[in-house]
Amino acid sequence: MIEKFKDRIRKARESRGFTQLDLAQKAGLQAAAISHFETGQRAPSFDNLRKLSDALNVSVDYLLGRIDEEQHGQGIGAAPRAKQLFRHAENLSEQSFDILESMAKTLWERENQRKGGGT
Amino acid sequence: MIPHKRLKAIQLKARIVLGNNGYLASLPVRPKQLANDLGIELIPFDPPHADISGCLMQVGNTFGIGYSTAIKNEGFQNFTVAHELGHYFIDDHPSALLAEGTHYSRSGYICKDRFEQEADAFAAELLMPWGLIAPLIRKSAPGFPAIKALADSCESSLVASAIRYCEVTDECVATVVSHAGKVEFMTASNSFKQIPGIDWLRKREQIPFEVPTHRLSLDMEWVERGEIIQEGSLLNQWFSGGAKQDVKEDVVGLGSYGRTLTVLLTDAPPEEEDDENERGDDYIDRWNEGRFRSKNQ
Numbered sequence: 243m244i245e246k247f248k249d250r251i252r253k254a255r256e257s258r259g260f261t262q263l264d265l266a267q268k269a270g271l272q273a274a275a276i277s278h279f280e281t282g283q284r285a286p287s288f289d290n291l292r293k294l295s296d297a298l299n300v301s302v303d304y305l306l307g308r309i310d311e312e313q314h315g316q317g318i319g320a321a322p323r324a325k326q327l328f329r330h331a332e333n334l335s336e337q338s339f340d341i342l343e344s345m346a347k348t349l350w351e352r353e354n355q356r357k358g359g360g361t
Numbered sequence: 362m363i364p365h366k367r368l369k370a371i372q373l374k375a376r377i378v379l380g381n382n383g384y385l386a387s388l389p390v391r392p393k394q395l396a397n398d399l400g401i402e403l404i405p406f407d408p409p410h411a412d413i414s415g416c417l418m419q420v421g422n423t424f425g426i427g428y429s430t431a432i433k434n435e436g437f438q439n440f441t442v443a444h445e446l447g448h449y450f451i452d453d454h455p456s457a458l459l460a461e462g463t464h465y466s467r468s469g470y471i472c473k474d475r476f477e478q479e480a481d482a483f484a485a486e487l488l489m490p491w492g493l494i495a496p497l498i499r500k501s502a503p504g505f506p507a508i509k510a511l512a513d514s515c516e517s518s519l520v521a522s523a524i525r526y527c528e529v530t531d532e533c534v535a536t537v538v539s540h541a542g543k544v545e546f547m548t549a550s551n552s553f554k555q556i557p558g559i560d561w562l563r564k565r566e567q568i569p570f571e572v573p574t575h576r577l578s579l580d581m582e583w584v585e586r587g588e589i590i591q592e593g594s595l596l597n598q599w600f601s602g603g604a605k606q607d608v609k610e611d612v613v614g615l616g617s618y619g620r621t622l623t624v625l626l627t628d629a630p631p632e633e634e635d636d637e638n639e640r641g642d643d644y645i646d647r648w649n650e651g652r653f654r655s656k657n658q
Contacts (some may be wrong), residue, residue, distance in 0.1 A: 245457055247456075274580065280611065284450065284452060285453040285455070285456055286455060286456065287449065287450050287451055287452045287453075287454060288417075288419065288448070288449045288450070288454065288455050289399075289449055291448050291453070291455060292422060292424065295422055296418055301420065301421055301422060302419060302422050303421065306455065329403045334412055334413065335408075335409070335410045335412050337408060337410060338408050338410060338412050338413045341406045341408055341413070341427070342413075342416065342418070342427070344406075345404050345406070345416070345417060345418055345425060345427050346420060348402070348404060349402060349419075349420035349423050349424075350420050350421075350423075350426070351419055351426045352402055352420075352423045352425075353420050353421040353422065353423040356421075356422070356423060357421075
């Protein structure tokens with residue numbers, strides 16, 4: 243994941259003509275952090291990922307290397323395949339699965355609202 | 362055990378988050394409010410089984426924290442949310458935890474992997490930042506009163522407050538969480554760890570029959586009522602290798618959590634009984650790393 247992340251962040255930054263300092267300022271991070279991310283010296287937090295993806299207008303999943311397009315297409319999300327997404331899911335009861343699936347659907351609706359799209 | 366440098370970095374991260382969001386001036390820190398301020402969706406749930414206490418979920422660029430309301434304790438829920446915020450803020454957790462989309466956590470303090478321990482350390486510093494709790498501890502009586510003061514002021518659970526208290530106090534104190542007469546886990550201050558002849562109480566070990574905690578932890582109605590009893594015992598009743606030394610034993614029923622919290626407070630060992638193989642930093646390191654000898658050795 244980190245290998246893909248460092249390549250993706252550099253590619254997205256350069257394609258927008260941003261310097262590392264530009265991206266750092268847009269994301270509210272230190273310039274050294276961008277350099278460390280791009281060289282693989284530092285692994286990001288989710289907070290870092292969210293700030294970077296907002297600054298670059300790409301999906302967190304793109305930066306993580308989980309999708310190849312910069313943005314999710316409409317209708318592609320976690321909710322329909324929630325069962326496959328949970329770590330150690332085999333240890334969960336069916337009822338807890340249902341709770342997590344419901345939560346994933348709620349977040350997917352929020353994500354679509356955030357992007358101004360439909361479901 | 363979290364390496365010292367990594368632990369310091371995690372605690373610093375928690376303080377930076379507090380400072381950046383205007384939470385360093387006073388207690389309590391409200392993690393649910395903090396999550397809201399950060400645009401993280403909060404989703405309470407009530408699972409029929411105790412197999413999940415909280416989770417961090419990412420869907421696109423939207424993040425959510427789910428937390429169980431099965432245990433009717435605001436402090437427990439606050440710690441759960443703070444723990445999930447730890448997964449959100451700590452470097453390196455995405456690649457390890459959320460590669461598949463979701464991370465969920467179970468309640469309790471036992472058998473946690475590195476990432477769970479790191480999230481706990483973040484949560485403890487976030488809810489009970491050292492700079493704000495130090496004056497509180499200084500003005501409280503040692504032992505359970507200080508733990509209660511922490512829990513009340515920080516709106517954290519008694520268990521989380523007890524763990525945090527043991528981390529920071531100079532008093533000679535240990536805390537034991539037990540269920541139905543058996544140990545779930547034990548924490549101790551550095552001073553307590555230096556008492557000669559003390560062995561770690563291990564998970565599922567029987568609480569000694571002669572101490573008040575044994576009787577009380579078997580009385581589930583008493584535990585449910587959430588009562589507090591102040592009694593006394595002897596160090597060698599708890600730890601066979603310990604001295605015949607008075608111990609103040611405060612026992613608390615933890616209500617719907619079904620556990621008992623015991624706070625043991627005693628006098629620090631005299632310094633002249635130093636044995637370079639069994640005391641000092643090496644001795645404490647062995648505790649911290651779980652390398653202590655078992656009782657039957």
